[in-house]
Amino acid sequence: MERVKQFLRHNAWVVVLDILAFVFSYLLAIYIRFYSNGQIRLGQQYIDYYWTFIPFCAIASVIVFAICRLYGGMWQYAGMHDLNRIIGANIITSVLHVGISMLVISLIPTYRDYSNRMPVSYYVLGGIIQFIITASIRFINRFFQEELRRLTRKSAVNVMLVGTGETARIVRRQIEDDPKSAAQIVSIFTYHDSEIGTLINGIPVVGNLNRIKELIATYKIQRVILADSIMPFSVRESIKATCQEAGIELQDFSGYLRYDNSGLPLQKFLECVTGRVAILQDGQVIEYDNGEQALMRATGKLDIKSISIKDNTFFIELFSYKVKPLIVFYITNRPDVALVAEKYGVDRIWIDLETRGKEERQHNLNTVKSKHSISDIAQIKPLLNRAEMMVRVNSWYEGSQAEIDAVIKAGADIVMLPYWKTADEVNSFINSVHRRCKTSLLLETKEAVECIDEVLKLDGIDEIHIGLNDLHLSYGMSFMFEPLANGTVEMLCNKFKQAGIPYGFGGIARLGDGALPAEKVIMEHYRLGSTRAILSRSFCDTSKVDSIEEIDRIFRENMEKLREYELSMASVTQEEFVRNKVEVSKKVDEIAEKIALARSQGL
Numbered sequence: 001m002e003r004v005k006q007f008l009r010h011n012a013w014v015v016v017l018d019i020l021a022f023v024f025s026y027l028l029a030i031y032i033r034f035y036s037n038g039q040i041r042l043g044q045q046y047i048d049y050y051w052t053f054i055p056f057c058a059i060a061s062v063i064v065f066a067i068c069r070l071y072g073g074m075w076q077y078a079g080m081h082d083l084n085r086i087i088g089a090n091i092i093t094s095v096l097h098v099g100i101s102m103l104v105i106s107l108i109p110t111y112r113d114y115s116n117r118m119p120v121s122y123y124v125l126g127g128i129i130q131f132i133i134t135a136s137i138r139f140i141n142r143f144f145q146e147e148l149r150r151l152t153r154k155s156a157v158n159v160m161l162v163g164t165g166e167t168a169r170i171v172r173r174q175i176e177d178d179p180k181s182a183a184q185i186v187s188i189f190t191y192h193d194s195e196i197g198t199l200i201n202g203i204p205v206v207g208n209l210n211r212i213k214e215l216i217a218t219y220k221i222q223r224v225i226l227a228d229s230i231m232p233f234s235v236r237e238s239i240k241a242t243c244q245e246a247g248i249e250l251q252d253f254s255g256y257l258r259y260d261n262s263g264l265p266l267q268k269f270l271e272c273v274t275g276r277v278a279i280l281q282d283g284q285v286i287e288y289d290n291g292e293q294a295l296m297r298a299t300g301k302l303d304i305k306s307i308s309i310k311d312n313t314f315f316i317e318l319f320s321y322k323v324k325p326l327i328v329f330y331i332t333n334r335p336d337v338a339l340v341a342e343k344y345g346v347d348r349i350w351i352d353l354e355t356r357g358k359e360e361r362q363h364n365l366n367t368v369k370s371k372h373s374i375s376d377i378a379q380i381k382p383l384l385n386r387a388e389m390m391v392r393v394n395s396w397y398e399g400s401q402a403e404i405d406a407v408i409k410a411g412a413d414i415v416m417l418p419y420w421k422t423a424d425e426v427n428s429f430i431n432s433v434h435r436r437c438k439t440s441l442l443l444e445t446k447e448a449v450e451c452i453d454e455v456l457k458l459d460g461i462d463e464i465h466i467g468l469n470d471l472h473l474s475y476g477m478s479f480m481f482e483p484l485a486n487g488t489v490e491m492l493c494n495k496f497k498q499a500g501i502p503y504g505f506g507g508i509a510r511l512g513d514g515a516l517p518a519e520k521v522i523m524e525h526y527r528l529g530s531t532r533a534i535l536s537r538s539f540c541d542t543s544k545v546d547s548i549e550e551i552d553r554i555f556r557e558n559m560e561k562l563r564e565y566e567l568s569m570a571s572v573t574q575e576e577f578v579r580n581k582v583e584v585s586k587k588v589d590e591i592a593e594k595i596a597l598a599r600s601q602g603l
Helices: 002-037 040-067 080-106 120-152 166-177 209-218 233-246 266-270 291-297 335-343 358-362 374-383 400-410 423-433 446-450 468-474 488-499 518-528 548-571 574-600
Strands: 157-162 183-190 203-207 223-226 249-252 276-281 284-288 302-310 313-320 327-331 348-352 388-392 414-417 438-443 463-466 503-508 532-535
Touching: 002 040, 002 120, 040 080, 080 120, 157 166, 166 183, 166 574, 183 209, 203 209, 209 233, 223 233, 233 249, 276 291, 284 291, 335 348, 335 374, 335 548, 348 374, 374 388, 374 400, 400 414, 400 423, 414 423, 423 438, 446 468, 463 488, 463 532, 468 503, 488 503, 488 518, 503 518, 518 548, 518 574
Parallel strands: 157 183, 157 223, 183 203, 223 249, 276 313, 327 348, 327 532, 348 388, 388 414, 414 438, 438 463, 463 503, 503 532
Antiparallel strands: 276 284, 302 313
């Protein structure tokens, strides 16, 4: 009963409109069939029939619409798949309408003597009118939102979208469907000569890499979005260089649908398949009418193992990749807290010795500024059974060698170098560790970003972590996730990936918390191939909890939620990853603007 109440609370107005549509559609069909021909008396006779069975037909239609998932949808994003469901539901209701009307008429003797059914034209006209009205009910919201957005947009940002494929379509839909977005796509760039001069949704398709500067000026472009999953590297780099030279904002969505392994990606194959498809995965076979249908429902990281053809059907056997949980670190120098964290699956206990320059850099920020010592390493390390001991030393200085020697002697499994700015500093750090334990680089300066290609040529780097707190300060940004939103983190991740070095970035709060929700950040970790993350202070703030029993409960609940959410990443579709990235960028921009405004007002 509660589920029925909840359904009606969220869908009552649509149900009422659908009932009115059913009643009006077939009533109008009678008027068109009889009254337009002057057969008023006969028309009135059929109207009398009509009122006896239409309530039953309306109820049956609502039930069919609910089964076909035409209620509870976000109709501002309605598309072709929604239209297909509406068509199917209307066909079913039309057939039911015939059956119910004939049954009711046959049960009433006075009607049975005259006729055992309504005229065929009534059913055909009514079904067509019903489909038009019920489809309009669902699509009218999107139509008016798009038109209102076009009319009310005051400060539009002219955007050039690079790409004409699936990724570009998803990004274009996201921009067009967002009523709060100031972005307006005014041109679509392609490197395929055959597409130049055409239109996509009324937007001109332009090309020729040698003319891109001219095209940017012609269309008064303020932002370029790269959205082509198979774009050649040379084309992407050329466009990026042009934007940098012209001072144009650039967003890179070009790598979302590509995979890292060497197999043939499922997406690439299904885009070319027009016939029936049968997919074999984990011992189960699922059949689809065509490649597009299979592509929309395929989830996770999937590659083709084998392909065969039988009875005009493609049989595709897949590799399946299970989700690996992130390696997570937690900062503490309390032995009791370290043991609790290890018990619930934290992979690394982090002792933080960094003090040089940190207070000056982050004095206005609510960040963790630890007061740990080398003795904490020696105290906690012997207690750990599974978790690694990670130690962040100070940025490179004249005393670094002695500090690193002491840290390794105390039992560090991993030594992290923060706030480095040159390849020489990194090389000195690697030589200082001298393979006695693992090395981790904490990239958190714009100078480090600029010299990263040189650094990646060095031997002896075990992993790299992007520190968003200091990195956003280094660039003079307002919010620490801006490097994630503007493509800096993605660019660095791609470089680390090519170098074969494991990497991570930033920290994650407990699920349901954070200015930028932790769930969205975790999705970005999996989209970008990150395998490491810091558990932020809000995950478990021991400074605000006295009882170790309460700390135990917090870790148990939050780690269970984190690991459960990570498992759900296996079923996230490519479109959902893209949509999440766009939502992250939008949310970060909003937060950054609020922070900048508050600072300008002295708040």
